[in-house]
Amino acid sequence: MKENLYQYILGIADNSLILGQRLGELCGHGPSLETDIACTNISLDLLGQVRNYYQYAAKIANDGRTEDDIAMLRNEREYLNVLLVEQPNTDFGYIIARQFLFDVYHLMFLNELQKSNDLTLSAIATKSIKEVSYHQRFSSDWIKRLGDGTEESRSRIQSAIDELWTYTDELFHLTEADEVMVSEGIGVDVTKLKEHYYKKVNDILEEATIQVPESKYFQKGGKKGIHTEHMGYILTDLQYMQRTYPNMEW
Amino acid sequence: MSEEQIKNLEEQFEARIARDEKIEPKDWMPEKYRQTHIRQISQHAHSEIVGMLPEGNWITRAPSLRRKVALLAKVQDEAGHGLYLYSACETLGISRDVLYEQLHSGKAKYSSIFNYPTVTWADMGAIGWLVDGAAIINQVPLCSTSFGPYARAMVRVCKEESFHQRQGYEIMLKLCNGTPEQKEMAQDALNRWWWPSLMMLGPTDDASVHTEQSMKWKLKRKTNDELRQQFIDQTVPQADILGLTIPDPDLKWNEERGSYDFGEIDWDEFWQVVKGHGPCNKERMKARVGAWERGEWVRDAAMAYAEKQQERKEKQAV
Numbered sequence: 001m002k003e004n005l006y007q008y009i010l011g012i013a014d015n016s017l018i019l020g021q022r023l024g025e026l027c028g029h030g031p032s033l034e035t036d037i038a039c040t041n042i043s044l045d046l047l048g049q050v051r052n053y054y055q056y057a058a059k060i061a062n063d064g065r066t067e068d069d070i071a072m073l074r075n076e077r078e079y080l081n082v083l084l085v086e087q088p089n090t091d092f093g094y095i096i097a098r099q100f101l102f103d104v105y106h107l108m109f110l111n112e113l114q115k116s117n118d119l120t121l122s123a124i125a126t127k128s129i130k131e132v133s134y135h136q137r138f139s140s141d142w143i144k145r146l147g148d149g150t151e152e153s154r155s156r157i158q159s160a161i162d163e164l165w166t167y168t169d170e171l172f173h174l175t176e177a178d179e180v181m182v183s184e185g186i187g188v189d190v191t192k193l194k195e196h197y198y199k200k201v202n203d204i205l206e207e208a209t210i211q212v213p214e215s216k217y218f219q220k221g222g223k224k225g226i227h228t229e230h231m232g233y234i235l236t237d238l239q240y241m242q243r244t245y246p247n248m249e250w
Numbered sequence: 251m252s253e254e255q256i257k258n259l260e261e262q263f264e265a266r267i268a269r270d271e272k273i274e275p276k277d278w279m280p281e282k283y284r285q286t287h288i289r290q291i292s293q294h295a296h297s298e299i300v301g302m303l304p305e306g307n308w309i310t311r312a313p314s315l316r317r318k319v320a321l322l323a324k325v326q327d328e329a330g331h332g333l334y335l336y337s338a339c340e341t342l343g344i345s346r347d348v349l350y351e352q353l354h355s356g357k358a359k360y361s362s363i364f365n366y367p368t369v370t371w372a373d374m375g376a377i378g379w380l381v382d383g384a385a386i387i388n389q390v391p392l393c394s395t396s397f398g399p400y401a402r403a404m405v406r407v408c409k410e411e412s413f414h415q416r417q418g419y420e421i422m423l424k425l426c427n428g429t430p431e432q433k434e435m436a437q438d439a440l441n442r443w444w445w446p447s448l449m450m451l452g453p454t455d456d457a458s459v460h461t462e463q464s465m466k467w468k469l470k471r472k473t474n475d476e477l478r479q480q481f482i483d484q485t486v487p488q489a490d491i492l493g494l495t496i497p498d499p500d501l502k503w504n505e506e507r508g509s510y511d512f513g514e515i516d517w518d519e520f521w522q523v524v525k526g527h528g529p530c531n532k533e534r535m536k537a538r539v540g541a542w543e544r545g546e547w548v549r550d551a552a553m554a555y556a557e558k559q560q561e562r563k564e565k566q567a568v
Contacts, residue, residue, distance in 0.1 A: 021310060024309040024310050024318070024322060025309070025310055027302065027306045027309055027322060027325050027326070028299075028302035028303050028306035028325060028329075028537070028541075029306075029537065029540075029541045030541065030545065031541065031542075031544065031545020031546075031548035031549060032545060032548070032549060033299070033329055033332055033333050033336075034333075035545075035548070036329050037326055037329045037330065037333070040322055040325065040326040040329070041326065043322055044319060044322050044323060044326070047315060047318060047319050047322070048319060050315065051315050051316070051319070054315070067315055068313075068314045068315055071315055072314075091544065092544075092545065092548045144555065145551055145552050145555040146548070146551050148555055148558060149550070149551025149552065149553075149554045149555040150547065150550050150551050150554045152547045152550070152551070153547055153548070153550070153551030153554075156547065237310040237311050238310065238311075240311045241311060241312070241313035241371060242313060245313070245429075245431065245432070248313075248428055248429055248431075248432060249424065249428060250313035250314045250317055250371070250421075250424060250425075250428075
């Protein structure tokens with residue numbers, strides 16, 4: 001099996017899976033019907049993309065595991081998503097901040113993945129770009145509304161950005177599998193996206209009258225399967241049926 | 251306007267309805283027609299929104315990615331139905347905020363079925379199959395109701411509901427063709443959802459206060475008892491295909507009537523839930539009110555931002 005490619009796909013897909021799962025928690029509890037529908041929509045897009053990635057991963061693994069086995073039957077240390085996406089839905093400010101900080105990265109990443117030598121990954125990227133452009137527009141618009149809205153909304157979104165900022169640097173780390181994939185022209189060299197990312201993020205934050213955090217201390221670990229304490233609970237929900245009723249079809 | 255003029259208008263109005271013409275928001279209408287429609291359409295909208303909660307309860311725990319995506323899409327459809335129904339209601343001169351207030355204060359009702367808990371995955375199947383099934387029976391006649399915006403909203407709602415019902419039935423079918431444990435889960439869900447689904451079609455005709463007037467305005471085409479019978483006759487053969495047993499020892503085919511006879515419905519339970527004392531009434535309201543209150547600062551921010559943008563535009567124009 002192409003172990004590096006397999007790991008590389010999981011690294012991409014797990015981000016969308018965990019963020020999609022987080023957004024799924026919100027369905028029916030949003031601040032308005034319109035935002036509720038929009039967040040569900042983003043969750044649906046991400047999980048749709050996830051299915052494409054895991055189906056491809058299952059094909060590469062070629063050991064009888066299905067997309068659901070890969071999505072739901074790994075142990076916590078085997079999930080490779082960044083720490084950012086597992087952060088909780090503390091309030092709508094955090095939800096938007098988390099989304100925005102991920103979307104800007106995600107869109108840049110997919111634009112590059114489109115150029116991959118691997119035709120399946122390139123096709124998934126092309127298909128996903130339209131959706132993720134919409135996600136970025138939605139979250140950027142809300143960053144501006146909350147930043148330049150009321151005093152309360154500015155203070156809430158500022159706290160969310162301040163708190164989540166520490167998880168942004170990890171987006172640009174390369175794992176060993178990533179490095180091999182970059183060298184083979186399959187993977188994206190995310191280190192090259194970093195400057196452009198912070199420029200874009202800073203521009204939008206400034207437009208939204210939000211202060212760009214100055215902290216230089218960053219968290220990492222997700223890409224190596226070392227997660228925050230939230231992760232176990234996310235997986236408890238995600239895996240509940242598959243763990244309780246093994247080997248059944250639904 | 252003189253009494254005679256009003257009487258005249260009323261006669262013309264009733265004649266239009268009798269000719270199957272649609273009444274549009276700008277047309278003259280009797281106050282009672284307006285109020286009845288606000289009550290029914292908002293109740294319907296609230297049911298969609300509260301109805302998101304019991305199913306939303308299983309989104310994070312859906313057993314496969316395919317099911318998770320389908321469930322998300324379904325609950326999102328319900329939010330969409332809520333949106334167009336609130337919009338249809340707003341054409342009658344009431345705002346969405348006031349309608350929410352009526353829901354949150356308990357003044358407005360929503361379908362009682364959503365006050366039952368969803369305790370296993372099979373409940374996602376049973377709700378789609380039975381609850382959406384009963385809803386369709388209620389709603390299909392509304393596609394030709396007299397108030398234009400409501401009728402048009404219902405055409406779209408019904409299309410999506412019948413898709414949801416098929417999806418629910420398919421979940422049940424998969425369980426019934428699965429392991430004994432899965433089939434047992436399906437039977438248990440049917441046992442819990444059967445009677446509440448029958449109650450969903452409303453009190454018996456002799457206890458229903460709005461039927462007569464609603465029939466006249468085509469807000470209703472069949473009585474509650476007729477709809478209930480239709481639901482039972484349609485659903486029993488579907489249960490047979492699944493190999494499940496309807497939890498009613500008195501259920502029996504009546505050759506003479508060409509329909510199923512069925513057992514006594516526990517109307518005490520029905521009224522208990524309607525009056526706010528069902529298993530989840532309090533949780534459902536807490537969830538709705540909580541979401542609304544937690545969202546207040548967000549809605550305020552959006553409003554303030556829109557005003558600032560407008561001011562900036564006006565300044566630029568000067």
